[in-house]
Amino acid sequence: MAKYSICVLPGDGIGPEVVGCARGVLDAVSAAGGPQFAYDEQSAGHGTFLEQGHAMPDASMAAAKAADAVFLGAMDVAQIPPGGGDPLGDMRIELEVAASVRPSRTIPGIPSPADDIDCVVVREVTEGLYSRDEYQPDDDTAYAIRVVTREASRRTARMAFEQATARRRARGARSDKSARVTAVHKVGVLKLTDGLFLETCAEIAKEYPDIIYETRNIDACAMEMVREPGHFDVILATNAFGDILSDIAAGLAAGLGLAASACIGDRWAYFEPVHGTAPDIAGKGIANPCATILSAAMMLRYLGEDAGAAAVEAAVLEVLADGQIRTGDLGGTAGSAKMTEAIVGALNL
Ligand code: ATP
Secondary structure, eight states, rough: OOOEEEEEESSSSSSSHHHHHHHHEEEHHHHHTTEEEEEEOOOOOOHHHHHHSSSOOHHHHHHHSSEEEEEEOOOOOOGTTTSSHHHHHHHHHTTTEEEEEEEEEEOSSOSOOOOOOOOEEEEEOOOOSSSEEEEEEEETTEEHHHHHHHHHHHHHHHHHHHHHHHHHHHTTTTOOOOEEEEEEEEESSSHHHHHHHHHHHHEEEEEESSSEEEEEEEEHHHHHHOOOOOEEEEEOOOOHHHOOOOOOHHHTTGGGGGGGGEEESOOOOEEEEESOTTTOOOOOOTOOOOOOOOOOOOOHHHTTTTHHHHHHHHHHHHHHOOOOOGGGTTTTTOHHHHHHHHHHHEEEE
């Protein structure tokens, strides 16, 4: 029986609640004969900063590096003052994350603005406009440095093409959706940075001749995502553009309560829901646990546990489609525990 070590960082707000729900589902997968998990729960986030003076203590980072995968709740990073630590930013660097992967799709039974979106945004997460390299030479002027390197672009592009390959395999031969990677840019303005990004993406594309490769200006891409969401399969983007497009995709699909994500590198990876700490509902036991449970399914797939991942995803979809048990954000009255119980009940392993 496979056994994996999982470093768990519950974080702030609803983080610990939704992580607890996802662990309940993973435990049910184990109990049904699936893989076993050894959890190492560690502290990180704003609460950790208040208690320990740093939001990502060395012990937590060491535990993250020692584990087979890292599983996060949510962290109130906006509240952490400069110098207090940046758990997500630090992990992206220390865990050598190649890209963030955020799938969005229409879910049967859940009303959404788009009825045929099924895409994944693969986004570079260590540089670009979020390089954190800013300066202000005087009171009236401030600069942010947009950094694009060939190495990070190459890693992100490869992740995009690998996602397109895996998605096509998962869809099967009967699907009429094309395997496609759309690289997003504004090269007419950002001639050097996006020039380098596109040049690198085109090089990687040559290694995947059976996947359609195309490019779009960021503005045109945003509009086309709204008008013709079904066109997109894998969207490949630099940091800030990808950040915005992945929220458009989540909004067009089933919304934040169902949006899962992963940050994956060659040696390490961490998994987390897209939503934040939701302080307005924290501690009430009413948070929608599905985004975190779907993030756990992404973690299972990363660990090579495809059957477990598919079973968890199917259970979530079944409960959502059935519609009787739903949290408040989806128009229901169930709490997090009841929704989790229903998902565990629907697991078929
Ligand atoms: P943060 O500063 O940590 O990003 P936020 O409240 O600004 O927190 P989110 O946490 O993403 O941003 O929440 C945005 C809105 O969506 C809030 O009203 C929140 O209650 C709701 N929300 C987010 N996640 C969930 C969830 N899992 N279940 C139900 N509602 C949620």
